[in-house]
Amino acid sequence: MLPRSLTSRIILAFVGLSAALLIAVSATLFLALRDLHDDGITQKLGTEVVFVVATIAAEPVDEPQALVEQSVRSSPAAEEIAADGGFILVQGPKGAVRVLAGHPSSTSMPAGPATGQKNLIDRLQTSDGKWFIFIEPSPSSTRGIRFLFAVPDRSGQMAIGDLARPMLIIVLVLLFVGLPAAWLLSRSITGPMRRLAQAAGDLPSSTSEKPLPVEGPTEVRALTERFNEMAHELASTRYEETHMLANLRHDLRTPLTSIGGFAEAIADGTASGDRAATAARTITEEAQRLERLVGELGVVERLREGPAALRPEALDATSLIEDAAARFQGQASGQGVTVEVAGAGPGEPELRFTGDRLAVERILQNLVDNALSVLPKGGHVWLRAASLTLPGRAPGISMSVTDDGPGFPPGTTEKVFERFYRADPSRTGSGSGLGLTIVREMARAHGGEAWAENVAPHGARVTVLMPLVPVMPAPKATEPDAK
Secondary structure (H helix, E strand, O other): OOOOOHHHHHHHHHHHHHHHHHHHHHHHHHHHHHHHHHHHHHHHHHHHHHHHHHHHHHOOOOOOHHHHHHHHHOOHHHHHHHHOOOEEEEEOOOOOEEEEEOOOOOOOOOOOOOOOOOEEEEEEEOOOOOEEEEEEEOHHHOOOOEEEEEEEOOHHHHHHHHHHHHHHHHHHHHHHHHHHHHHHHHHHHHHHHHHHHHHHHHHHHOOOOOOOOOOOOHHHHHHHHHHHHHHHHHHHHHHHHHHHHHHHHHHHHHHHHHHHHHHHHHHHOOOOOHHHHHHHHHHHHHHHHHHHHHHHHHHHHHHOOHHHHOOEEEEEHHHHHHHHHHHOHHHHHHHOOEEEEEOOOOOOOOOEEEEEHHHHHHHHHHHHHHHHOOOOOOOEEEEEEEEEOOOOOOOEEEEEEEEOOOOOOOOOOOHHHOOOOOOOHHHOOOOOOOHHHHHHHHHHHOOOEEEEEEOOOOOEEEEEEEEOOOOOOOOOOOOOOOO
């Protein structure tokens, strides 16, 4: 079971990796040192065997085996081998094996050197489980007598002894340098993540936007940057909601005050006759204003679904702007405003695209209504439709509404699309402040765009670009049923 703490997991991984490396290095060094000591033991034993063989060669040729054995037994090399814990075996004429030096627990002789082999060097294990390195010289160099010289194989113990101090130093370095380094490394990761977790926990109730410092590994930095972006977006949304609620209170207070006041005047008889009729009309107008506001808020809410809420069909931009002009013809005539339409002429290609009819009609309705709300008697409104391709965008159809009214105040052509933004009451009249917001969001829901601009010598234009085919979201993959 892994620990839950990331710091503990990193330290545990460091300890495991260190242990694996320590074992691998120790095993490699042990094998190398053991072979090195093995060669040293063999060389030392070989030197002693050479000395004994030289002693045997110095004896008279007709010397009996017993005297040769006695000469070997009394040689300094035999004494040194015995003192080192080794032994010397000799095989008699009848095959019996005797001990010339040392005290082995068993006296079995291995097979002798192969024909033509000078010396046999190998290992053997006695009956007590101890291992020995032995050399059996060729009988041809020992007058036909088989001698076996063996010394304890201590290469393993010597290798371990050589490794003890370096391994202890390595372990101490790992403990006093490696572990603190692993702890600092884990802190460099867990520190920013703890701050991130704390900030995420405080985010629902936080009232201020304070970005977290971007530090730590690349992945943690990326996560922190995404969190800061999310926190900024949330703070912006909260600000917009606060601003929207403030505007809603303002926009609702005026009609409600008017409705309440005139209703009370009618009820207590203060308003009678023509004044009562005027009060009733005012109540009706204010109620219609509230109804429009509620309807536009509903449109904004539905637009959060984006393209998924669209019902696309083939549309003709020329027919749409002509229908929009016809719907407002009565209101425009009553205000003394002239409405002109320009779309595809006879013989010209049709300005067709795919979109949601109700959404596009709502766009044109908001634009024409917004233009009429600011125009005095004698003003003009122009509705235009044309093909348009912007850099970086697919070909589309533009629909614009231009008026020769006061225009937008300088520096507000982008802000006018914000919810409830009113840079100049003369351009919003009794509207809700959501008209252009709905225009842009509906256009973007199709994958299009909307922008505003002032025109010379005076007036304003709002243009909507609709793609020939709306950008629809890919359908979400359905999750398999839980088994």
